[in-house]
Amino acid sequence: MTITAPALAGTAVRPRGPLGEAVLDALTATEAADQETLTREAEAALHSCSDITTDEDVQLTLFLLYASAYGTLDGLDAGREWDPALIAVRLALESAFEQDLRARVAMPDLPEPTADAVARALFALVGADDGPSLSRHLARRATNEQAHEFLVQRSIYTLREADPHSWAIPRLSGSPKAALVEIQSDEYGGGRPDRVHAELFAKALRGAGLDDTYGAYVDDVPAITLASHNMMSMFGLNRRLIGAIVGHLAAFEMTSSIPNRLYADGLRRLGFGDDVTDYFDEHVEADAVHEQIAARDLAGGLAAQHPRLLPDIMFGAAACLAIDGAVAGHMLDAWERQSSSLRTGVTA
Amino acid sequence: MSTSAPQPTVTPYPDGPLLLRGDVVLQTADGEVIPRHRRTVALCRCGLSAIKPFCDGTHKAAGFRTED
Numbered sequence: 001m002t003i004t005a006p007a008l009a010g011t012a013v014r015p016r017g018p019l020g021e022a023v024l025d026a027l028t029a030t031e032a033a034d035q036e037t038l039t040r041e042a043e044a045a046l047h048s049c050s051d052i053t054t055d056e057d058v059q060l061t062l063f064l065l066y067a068s069a070y071g072t073l074d075g076l077d078a079g080r081e082w083d084p085a086l087i088a089v090r091l092a093l094e095s096a097f098e099q100d101l102r103a104r105v106a107m108p109d110l111p112e113p114t115a116d117a118v119a120r121a122l123f124a125l126v127g128a129d130d131g132p133s134l135s136r137h138l139a140r141r142a143t144n145e146q147a148h149e150f151l152v153q154r155s156i157y158t159l160r161e162a163d164p165h166s167w168a169i170p171r172l173s174g175s176p177k178a179a180l181v182e183i184q185s186d187e188y189g190g191g192r193p194d195r196v197h198a199e200l201f202a203k204a205l206r207g208a209g210l211d212d213t214y215g216a217y218v219d220d221v222p223a224i225t226l227a228s229h230n231m232m233s234m235f236g237l238n239r240r241l242i243g244a245i246v247g248h249l250a251a252f253e254m255t256s257s258i259p260n261r262l263y264a265d266g267l268r269r270l271g272f273g274d275d276v277t278d279y280f281d282e283h284v285e286a287d288a289v290h291e292q293i294a295a296r297d298l299a300g301g302l303a304a305q306h307p308r309l310l311p312d313i314m315f316g317a318a319a320c321l322a323i324d325g326a327v328a329g330h331m332l333d334a335w336e337r338q339s340s341s342l343r344t345g346v347t348a
Numbered sequence: 349m350s351t352s353a354p355q356p357t358v359t360p361y362p363d364g365p366l367l368l369r370g371d372v373v374l375q376t377a378d379g380e381v382i383p384r385h386r387r388t389v390a391l392c393r394c395g396l397s398a399i400k401p402f403c404d405g406t407h408k409a410a411g412f413r414t415e416d
Contacts, residue, residue: 116362123363127408186386195385257405261398282385288403289390292361 013218017057019045027076035085042089052100059223065090066233073215094234105318113307115300122295126254131325132332135259138266149341152217157229158201159214162187165249167236179297183290200279207275220342224330228323243309247316250294256287362416365390365403
């Protein structure tokens with residue numbers, strides 16, 4: 001398929017099933033939502049779903065509910081953010097999603113709750129991950145069309161890069177808090193708006209002829225891509241999952257610097273300019289810094305401060321590897337079949 | 349109120365780079381200033397980085413160990 005920037009940038013997202021339809025109606029209304037209808041639809045959606053990470057209706061619905069908290073999509077009424085009926089739907093979906101993730105992810109052996117042992121265990125966990133390598137494919141073999149699809153898939157998170165982990169800042173204290181802010185400050189450009197990582201990615205999208213409006217490609221990406229983002233939002237927005245969002249960030253940063261060099265190499269091989277490769281080149285250097293701080297000072301520091309959070313720190317890291325591995329696997333499988341990794345046949 | 353800048357620090361991270369925090373000028377052997385793009389930088393300790401003096405994470409693939 002050919003991806004072109006739409007003539008009119010719009011963020012009107014289309015629901016993918018009856019639950020999404022009911023929730024989108026409620027999120028855009030100025031009246032309080034009807035609890036009975038929403039509960040019924042949520043129960044029905046969860047009852048009929050076989051794999052929650054690839055369920056289009058459930059993942060898009062969660063994405064919309066989180067978008068209401070982030071304020072990232074036009075048209076969602078701010079007054080509905082804390083609507084009890086909508087929060088109840090979110091909790092029901094989150095509960096099922098979290099249960100699925102905990103069942104899916106193999107828990108690594110727990111290290112001692114010291115900064116050193118946790119950092120070493122995280123580096124070992126990430127080093128042993130044998131998930132599919134999207135970055136090697138991009139570097140060596142990806143076509144121009146696949147590179148565009150890769151940018152479209154990434155746009156869901158990266159146009160708002162770092163935001164899901166920022167929810168954790170006020171929930172931390174002491175040295176883990178300082179470590180997270182040290183990382184996030186760099187993500188947000190260190191005081192320079194033109195160096196905000198999300199802005200560098202927006203520039204990359206424009207350079208590749210794509211739309212940099214947030215949400216422009218939500219309708220194009222499959223459930224698993226939304227699940228990757230929803231997992232971060234769920235970990236970030238629930239205080240009880242503070243360990244998981246910290247572990248997630250550590251694994252995310254630790255799987256970034258080398259892959260980003262390969263992405264940049266691949267994009268250069270395909271003839272993309274500096275405006276597109278800047279984002280990726282920046283992350284080679286930035287994430288080599290962030291991964292050290294995230295593993296030792298943030299995740300290790302938090303485990304030392306609150307040893308009871310250690311299992312969730314390791315769970316969050318393992319969940320990051322598992323779900324981002326599934327996203328990469330989805331793209332590589334589609335391309336192996338000579339087809340698109342994006343949703344096809346999306347009609348109004 | 350005047351505050352003096354805190355002392356710069358260099359922290360070795362086990363099996364990894366040196367993290368440099370604070371106001372320090374990096375320069376080449378010829379005295380040319382190496383631009384810093386961020387407040388905290390990681391300096392290559394394994395010798396394998398393609399963006400020296402900065403770390404690019406290659407030490408992990410190379411199995412670099414600092415035995416600390």
